Amino acid sequence: MAVQTGGASSALGRERTVLLDRLLDHLVWLILLIILVIFSLTIDNFFQIGIFLNILQHATFVGLIAIGLSFCIIAGHMDLSVESVMAFAAMLAAWLAAGRGSASGIELDTWLTLVLAIAFGAAAGAFNGVLVIRFQINAFIVTLATYIAIRGFGLVLTGGRSMYGLPDDFRAVATTDLLGLPLLVVILIVAYVVFHVILTRTRFGRYVYLVGGNVVAPFRAGIRVERVLYTVFVMSGVLAAIAGWLLAARTNGATPNLGLGMLFEAFAAVVIGGVSLRGGVGRLSGVFAGVLLLSAIDTAINVMGLAAYYMQVIRGGLMLLAVLLDSVKTTIRRRYL
Numbered sequence: 001m002a003v004q005t006g007g008a009s010s011a012l013g014r015e016r017t018v019l020l021d022r023l024l025d026h027l028v029w030l031i032l033l034i035i036l037v038i039f040s041l042t043i044d045n046f047f048q049i050g051i052f053l054n055i056l057q058h059a060t061f062v063g064l065i066a067i068g069l070s071f072c073i074i075a076g077h078m079d080l081s082v083e084s085v086m087a088f089a090a091m092l093a094a095w096l097a098a099g100r101g102s103a104s105g106i107e108l109d110t111w112l113t114l115v116l117a118i119a120f121g122a123a124a125g126a127f128n129g130v131l132v133i134r135f136q137i138n139a140f141i142v143t144l145a146t147y148i149a150i151r152g153f154g155l156v157l158t159g160g161r162s163m164y165g166l167p168d169d170f171r172a173v174a175t176t177d178l179l180g181l182p183l184l185v186v187i188l189i190v191a192y193v194v195f196h197v198i199l200t201r202t203r204f205g206r207y208v209y210l211v212g213g214n215v216v217a218p219f220r221a222g223i224r225v226e227r228v229l230y231t232v233f234v235m236s237g238v239l240a241a242i243a244g245w246l247l248a249a250r251t252n253g254a255t256p257n258l259g260l261g262m263l264f265e266a267f268a269a270v271v272i273g274g275v276s277l278r279g280g281v282g283r284l285s286g287v288f289a290g291v292l293l294l295s296a297i298d299t300a301i302n303v304m305g306l307a308a309y310y311m312q313v314i315r316g317g318l319m320l321l322a323v324l325l326d327s328v329k330t331t332i333r334r335r336y337l
Contacts, residue, residue, distance in 0.1 A: 068236030089244030121241025164253030213280030
């Protein structure tokens, strides 16, 4: 009987451990649900389909750069340049395709501008990768430097002026519906599904976790760590560039300050979503919830008619909350899991 009791107690302990682990992994979804319920009960005209679709559309751009940032952080590194890569890709596409403002006057084919934007994003990611991997420079310093430099290149390209008047086929991606949903929302959902599968169901995804958890062990196991890290940085740059191209389509052009602050939103969404700053831990499902949470807060501020600078205060608070939450979850896992 004592053995049976001990076995039952052990099984109950395992169940509690699994339950706690799942709660920590999906905590952000609970927070998102609570926030949406509070907003729906306290803000007039918030609970409606149009508002929720707006939340999803607004989340598209931050959501895409958050995917790349998640891969980098899970792999044990950081990419602070994603916001600038996104902004420059938008400005490059608008400069080549727009018909008014400080555009080039070339009015290049829409899809060719997307190819060039993606090429730029891949080059920016590869450049970051070379400095971090080949020259062993801290990723935070490298990507902070490229964040500043790429913003500067954008100003040089446009002379600090705006471009607008994109062709109809360029803007169509931001104005078209598919299956009853805005095409931007469909792109966002498909991107998260695809990269979730890559991260959880492929050999490359397993390598990303392994490299972020302990870079020495995968190297000794024969995993080509450098190739994994190069791929992660290039992927981050490409996703940021695609986000920029889509943002240009949404805004019908580009301005020098396009996307300012989106890095902090993406970073907060990633950490709130359960990606550990220590590397090797995280799921894109949580990141998606984190992106929606920040988008919901931003939308609520607009619906209430509050000044835009309130969002700056909230972003700062969310950054602190994200880091605190990461620390608390790590402590709980060490003690109880």
